[in-house]
Amino acid sequence: MTDARTLIVSHADVERLLPMPACIDLMAEALATTARGGAVLPLRQLVLLPGGRNIFAVMPAALEGADGHHGIGAKVITVFPDNAATDYDSHIGVVLYFDDIHGRLLAIIDASSVTAIRTAAVSGVATRLLARPDASDLAILGAGVQAMTHLEAMLAVRPITRVRLWSRGAARGIAFAEQASRRFGVQVDVCESAESAVRGAQIVCTVTAAREPVLRGAWLAPGVHVNAVGAAIPTARELDTQAVVQSRLFVDRTESTLREAGDFLIPRTEGAIDDAHILGELGSLVAGTLRGRERDDDRTLFKSLGLAVEDVAAARFIHERALADGSGTWIMIGGLRPER
Numbered sequence: 001m002t003d004a005r006t007l008i009v010s011h012a013d014v015e016r017l018l019p020m021p022a023c024i025d026l027m028a029e030a031l032a033t034t035a036r037g038g039a040v041l042p043l044r045q046l047v048l049l050p051g052g053r054n055i056f057a058v059m060p061a062a063l064e065g066a067d068g069h070h071g072i073g074a075k076v077i078t079v080f081p082d083n084a085a086t087d088y089d090s091h092i093g094v095v096l097y098f099d100d101i102h103g104r105l106l107a108i109i110d111a112s113s114v115t116a117i118r119t120a121a122v123s124g125v126a127t128r129l130l131a132r133p134d135a136s137d138l139a140i141l142g143a144g145v146q147a148m149t150h151l152e153a154m155l156a157v158r159p160i161t162r163v164r165l166w167s168r169g170a171a172r173g174i175a176f177a178e179q180a181s182r183r184f185g186v187q188v189d190v191c192e193s194a195e196s197a198v199r200g201a202q203i204v205c206t207v208t209a210a211r212e213p214v215l216r217g218a219w220l221a222p223g224v225h226v227n228a229v230g231a232a233i234p235t236a237r238e239l240d241t242q243a244v245v246q247s248r249l250f251v252d253r254t255e256s257t258l259r260e261a262g263d264f265l266i267p268r269t270e271g272a273i274d275d276a277h278i279l280g281e282l283g284s285l286v287a288g289t290l291r292g293r294e295r296d297d298d299r300t301l302f303k304s305l306g307l308a309v310e311d312v313a314a315a316r317f318i319h320e321r322a323l324a325d326g327s328g329t330w331i332m333i334g335g336l337r338p339e340r
């Protein structure tokens, strides 16, 4: 049947339709599909806006599904870090989702919520594969949107009993702890320094918009697993050189890391590491073609940049679930020839 309608899915609907545990499994599948060649994934376009702080990004991909069809999509998003001090999200935009039969625009989905959930879910995949199975002591650096979804993802994959958080602004840290207690029933200890949050932790998530290191390798205990999420351009990093050098490094995508990841590129420019320091991609770990942690006292590091296949996989899942439960709003944009 001909149908030229497009479904609009809001932030609130995405949060309901994309629960964290399901998203973790979904991201594992999407990354494994990508690793075995089931995706078309060009590098994203990052437009650094005048002023040098804000970004406009376009992230396209096509990802093969279980039925053999490709979901086609693009996330179109602005990243305005200073929004953290306002009522606006620092990531605002949409994921456009198309089919591969007629190229129809099936859905327009809020990207703030998709980004918040899918990024943490990918760190959940990395933690499930790389952290020690008994890792229970979690440190989070940063207290924004990603900090909250990362807490949720870490709780989903490891038996977390202790959570420490450091935030540049103490008030934001305290507000975070209150919200986390309400949402997940966990106690979050707000620390005065990043070092006091990280010392002795078995899992560390860096989710700040910092451009200079907030995490020092000297603080990291043997056996730790780190998810480095916040920095996404070549000139910004959250980790110092030692934190990268001493770790077994895994990435979401090697090609993107070599172009975009200051956490990797700055130590490489210093001559501390070379390209061979990247041991491989998360998708290969999921597929079982790459070894992750080899010893209990290995320090493992997952450098996340975020991939469009993650957004396309999330969009397909959200679209299917929205159709099934009747959520979203239909609009007619176009796509039918006028004489019809």
Ligand code: NDP
Binding pocket: 079, 081, 083, 084, 085, 090, 091, 115, 116, 119, 142, 143, 144, 145, 146, 147, 167, 168, 169, 172, 207, 208, 209, 210, 211, 212, 214, 229, 230, 231, 232, 304, 305, 306, 307
């Ligand atoms: P938010 O704006 O919600 O939170 C940002 C956090 O970073 C706040 O806690 C803020 O503290 C802190 N921060 C900002 N600047 C500094 C600094 N110089 N030193 C220490 N802390 C700082 O952003 P999100 O949580 O949505 O995103 C966090 C980071 O993750 C961003 O850099 C974002 O671009 C990145 N990201 C990465 C993705 C990926 O796929 N890898 C996907 C999505 C986001 P304060 O409250 O004091 O301002």
